[in-house]
Amino acid sequence: MPNGYELSGVSLAYGKRTVLDGLDLHVGAGECVAVLGPNGAGKSTLLRVLTGHAPERRGAVHLDGIPLEEYSRETLARRVAVVPGEASLPFAARVEEVVALGRIPHEDPFRGMRAADHAAVAAAIERVGIADLVGRDARRLSQGERQLVVLAMALAQSPRMLILDEPTVHLDLRHQVDVMELLVALNARDGVGVVAVLHDLSLAAHFFSRLILLDHGRVVADGTPDEVLSPERIRAVYGVDPALVRR
Amino acid sequence: MNAGAAARPTPAVRLGRLEALRHRPILVACGGLVALGVVIVAGVAVGNVPVPVGETIGILAGRLLGWPVTATWPASAETIVFELRLPRVLTAVVVGAGLAVAGTTLQGLLRNPLADPYVLGTASGAALGAAIAVLIPVRLALLGFGLLHLLAFVGALLAVAVVWRLSRTTSLSSLTALLLTGYAVGSLLAAGLSVAMYASGAQLRQIVFYLLGGFSGASWPQLAVATPLVVVGSLLILARARSLNALLIGEEAAANLGIAVRRERAILLALAALVTAAAVAVSGLIGFVGLIVPHLVRLLVGPNARVVLPLAAIVGAVFLAIADLLARIPGELPVGVVTAIVGAPFFLVILRRARGGYEV
Numbered sequence: 001m002p003n004g005y006e007l008s009g010v011s012l013a014y015g016k017r018t019v020l021d022g023l024d025l026h027v028g029a030g031e032c033v034a035v036l037g038p039n040g041a042g043k044s045t046l047l048r049v050l051t052g053h054a055p056e057r058r059g060a061v062h063l064d065g066i067p068l069e070e071y072s073r074e075t076l077a078r079r080v081a082v083v084p085g086e087a088s089l090p091f092a093a094r095v096e097e098v099v100a101l102g103r104i105p106h107e108d109p110f111r112g113m114r115a116a117d118h119a120a121v122a123a124a125i126e127r128v129g130i131a132d133l134v135g136r137d138a139r140r141l142s143q144g145e146r147q148l149v150v151l152a153m154a155l156a157q158s159p160r161m162l163i164l165d166e167p168t169v170h171l172d173l174r175h176q177v178d179v180m181e182l183l184v185a186l187n188a189r190d191g192v193g194v195v196a197v198l199h200d201l202s203l204a205a206h207f208f209s210r211l212i213l214l215d216h217g218r219v220v221a222d223g224t225p226d227e228v229l230s231p232e233r234i235r236a237v238y239g240v241d242p243a244l245v246r247r
Numbered sequence: 248m249n250a251g252a253a254a255r256p257t258p259a260v261r262l263g264r265l266e267a268l269r270h271r272p273i274l275v276a277c278g279g280l281v282a283l284g285v286v287i288v289a290g291v292a293v294g295n296v297p298v299p300v301g302e303t304i305g306i307l308a309g310r311l312l313g314w315p316v317t318a319t320w321p322a323s324a325e326t327i328v329f330e331l332r333l334p335r336v337l338t339a340v341v342v343g344a345g346l347a348v349a350g351t352t353l354q355g356l357l358r359n360p361l362a363d364p365y366v367l368g369t370a371s372g373a374a375l376g377a378a379i380a381v382l383i384p385v386r387l388a389l390l391g392f393g394l395l396h397l398l399a400f401v402g403a404l405l406a407v408a409v410v411w412r413l414s415r416t417t418s419l420s421s422l423t424a425l426l427l428t429g430y431a432v433g434s435l436l437a438a439g440l441s442v443a444m445y446a447s448g449a450q451l452r453q454i455v456f457y458l459l460g461g462f463s464g465a466s467w468p469q470l471a472v473a474t475p476l477v478v479v480g481s482l483l484i485l486a487r488a489r490s491l492n493a494l495l496i497g498e499e500a501a502a503n504l505g506i507a508v509r510r511e512r513a514i515l516l517a518l519a520a521l522v523t524a525a526a527v528a529v530s531g532l533i534g535f536v537g538l539i540v541p542h543l544v545r546l547l548v549g550p551n552a553r554v555v556l557p558l559a560a561i562v563g564a565v566f567l568a569i570a571d572l573l574a575r576i577p578g579e580l581p582v583g584v585v586t587a588i589v590g591a592p593f594f595l596v597i598l599r600r601a602r603g604g605y606e607v
Contacts, residue, residue: 053499089495090354090358090360091545153496
């Protein structure tokens, strides 16, 4: 039953500090959602909960109707791909070798990549528009280029759900727009669900039809950009003059 | 991207260049296997009593492959080749392959280019075990195995087990904890080794001999025990190559790629420890092979563990067989000394020439 993520009463505390405070949330399988909020609001922790990296959380998380903890890592990886905020490599690796890591949940465990896997890697490279980076050591790329490489890796994973932690933070304006358009197209054309933590409110409002605003571990607003990013709320949550956020 | 994608030039040309690269591992493997054959023959031919290469090949072909070769050599040559030199060369081959595989595994597992097979206490554990065996006034020997081999093997495995258990009780990130615990336990065992050496008196030489590593004591029975451990351990590691590949991008990211990281780390660590322990039990402590061979191979073929592991085994085998050959030329140098003397400058040259294309 592919109905996406269902969270009810999810709480998480690191020691005495409450990071998530009784979160109820539904993200449909084919939805495209931006998660917003000031630093420390619990955005990245929410992503860790969605990807099964927060075993200490309380409350229930279901993915497609099944409790998240019943998924093996491998089954989860075939459905959900994650674009981490940053990635490091201990050894030199070419861009295409990094993108190929995305095939790990699908490849034959013993024989490795086969023709279909190579095709998926080439398609992901093409789709993110990094064909000109092929052959280069991924460790010698700019941070922005590296961000595109890990995005391509996640696409190569052929997920039904894509989870991104600030995918545009190091990108120039052109590439920010490119990545946003790519996410929207993935969602509209291929039906891939998207959950992206974003910092840029204008970018989020322009490309996403549903925004979730977190503050102090709670959902303070959930809806269309107009509903969520009211001037009063921006002032209340971010403590800045709403005129700074151009819509 | 998306709508504009059609207008972009296709990456076919650049991806085509990759096709050529994908054949490179096979070339490296073929070259390595040819070199291995040459080195084995050379290793058997060279020594105090040189056996001509033609005779060496004849003896090997006759005894190993059952070819109908007419013996044109004295029986003593056959004894030297078959009872002394061949087990010695093959032990070097097996140990070299094992150390290179274990080094590749630990570097990948710990995500640390400075890791080697000894990083989590195996070396000091084995050394202390060997020293204790020397000090115990009991002499056991069975099929060429003494107490020393047994205690070195057990010591190496115990040290890793202790490091593993202790590392899990800290609140540090698991990789940092493993490395620091490995360092601490290693230091403690090294202190124990120093005490043992201090107390050993006339038997000091025996301990030092083990510490420096070598193959002069190699025999068929030892080889017959060590080989299955190294081969099976290495094959089981190879079967988990995809976990090592996933760890390239980080522990959490590896989990997101479908790897049960904690379980895989425990299994790979145990296998690498087993292979290392089998190697050090028969050869003593030989450095450098497990550190530099994985880097050399990655430099040639990239980081894919499925390719690096078998090639590292071949290159490690060739490297250590050559080192043993060189060690025998001036008489009998410890092999560990040769691997450092040959390996260190060789490695530095590679790093300099590879500047720009490769970082450790």
